[in-house]
Amino acid sequence: xxxxxQLGSHVSVSEGALVLLRCNYSSSVPPYLFWYVQYPNQGxxxxxxxxxxxxxxxxxxxxxxxxxxxETSFHLTKPSAHMSDAAEYxxxxxxxxxxxxxxxxxxxxxxxxx
Amino acid sequence: NAGxxxxxxxxxxxxxxxMTLLCAQDMxxxxxxxxRQDPGMGLRLIHYSVGEGTTAKGEVPDGYNVSRLKKQNFxxxxxxxxxxxxxxxxxxxxxxxxxxxxxxxxxxxxxxx
Numbered sequence: 311x312x313x314x315x316q317l318g319s320h321v322s323v324s325e326g327a328l329v330l331l332r333c334n335y336s337s338s339v340p341p342y343l344f345w346y347v348q349y350p351n352q353g354x355x356x357x358x359x360x361x362x363x364x365x366x367x368x369x370x371x372x373x374x375x376x377x378x379x380x381e382t383s384f385h386l387t388k389p390s391a392h393m394s395d396a397a398e399y400x401x402x403x404x405x406x407x408x409x410x411x412x413x414x415x416x417x418x419x420x421x422x423x424x
Numbered sequence: 425n426a427g428x429x430x431x432x433x434x435x436x437x438x439x440x441x442x443m444t445l446l447c448a449q450d451m452x453x454x455x456x457x458x459x460r461q462d463p464g465m466g467l468r469l470i471h472y473s474v475g476e477g478t479t480a481k482g483e484v485p486d487g488y489n490v491s492r493l494k495k496q497n498f499x500x501x502x503x504x505x506x507x508x509x510x511x512x513x514x515x516x517x518x519x520x521x522x523x524x525x526x527x528x529x530x531x532x533x534x535x536x537x
Contacts, residue, residue, distance in 0.1 A: 319464060342523035353428075353514060353528035354467075361523055400466060409474060410455055410518060411482065412526060414466035 312337045312403050316415035324423050329388040331418045333375075333401030336382060342404035343384045344412065345375055349397045357399070360384060371395070396422045426450055430515050430529035437505045437536045445500040445532050447515030455518045456498040457482075457526070458490060460511040467514060473498055505536045 317332040335341055343360040358369025365377045371394075375386045384401060398419045402412040428449045437443055447456065454475050459467040469482030471490040479490045487509060489501045498517075502509060512533050518526040 314466075344523075344525075346528075351531075353530045354516075355528075356525045359523055359525065404523060409472055409480065410520075410524070411457055411469050411472055412467070412516075414459075414468075416464055416466045 312341070312405070312413045314401050314403050314413055314415035316399075316401050316418050318418055319416065320419045320421065322421040322423060323391045325393055326390050329373075329386070329391045329395065329420065331386040331399050331401075331420065333384045333386065333415060334382055335384060335401070335403045337403055343375075343377065344402045344404065345369065345373070345384075345386050346400045346402060347397050348400065348417075354400065357386070391420075391422045393422050393424065396420055428515055428517055428527050428529040430513075430532050432532060433530065434533050435535070437502075437534065439505060439507060439536060441505050442501070442503050443505065443534075444502075445513055445515075445534075447498045447500070447517075447529060449496055449498075449515075449517040449527070451517060451519075451527065452495070453517035453527075454495075454520050456492065457516045457518075458488070458498065458500045459514045459516065460484065461514060461531070462511050470500065470513075505534075507536045510534060510536045 313336045315334045345357040346354040368374045401415040405411045457472045458470040473479045473492040476495040515529040516526040
């Protein structure tokens with residue numbers, strides 16, 4: 311069975327500081343990995359996805375993630391936080407069976423302090 | 425395009441009442457899903473469908489039923505609501521293929537009192 315672990319349910323950074331949100335996965339086969347963002351009272355929006363074409367994946371809003379197979383990690387980073395980045399972030403792994411369902415981590419709430 | 429639309433957006437039920445949540449997508453996606461979101465637990469899969477007329481159980485199916493009579497619609501039913509079903513419910517859809525993006529609705533906030 312697949313699983314996703316997000317370390318840190320809450321992360322607080324200052325505006326302009328580096329954002330690092332951690333995600334580790336377990337999967338018996340090469341995974342399909344995703345980061346989604348959820349703004350208050352909204353649905354989930356895709357930030358980026360790992361396609362196996364490149365280990366460093368660039369997404370929207372200046373976010374990127376690096377796939378490290380040896381560490382089974384897919385951490386999300388952004389060089390400089392903006393107030394508008396305050397949201398909840400979810401790492402997810404796609405099912406390796408035919409149903410293609412997502413298994414989510416428990417989420418990390420990012421606060422950005424002025 | 426509207427994408428994935430969920431109705432209603434909010435609902436309060438009394439214990440034992442029934443209701444149906446509707447999910448509609450206009451992207452001609454084959455796969456559709458219902459998840460529930462609870463604090464500190466991420467999203468968990470309730471039921472899913474890989475095509476019109478087919479449904480299957482996810483990780484937390486107890487107390488829910490689903491139907492997919494039309495490709496664009498996926499209904500989630502609660503026959504006898506319980507306080508443990510207080511949650512935010514999300515519908516999602518995606519195309520066939522390995523790493524295709526799932527598109528999510530705006531969610532339905534359900535409170536069972």
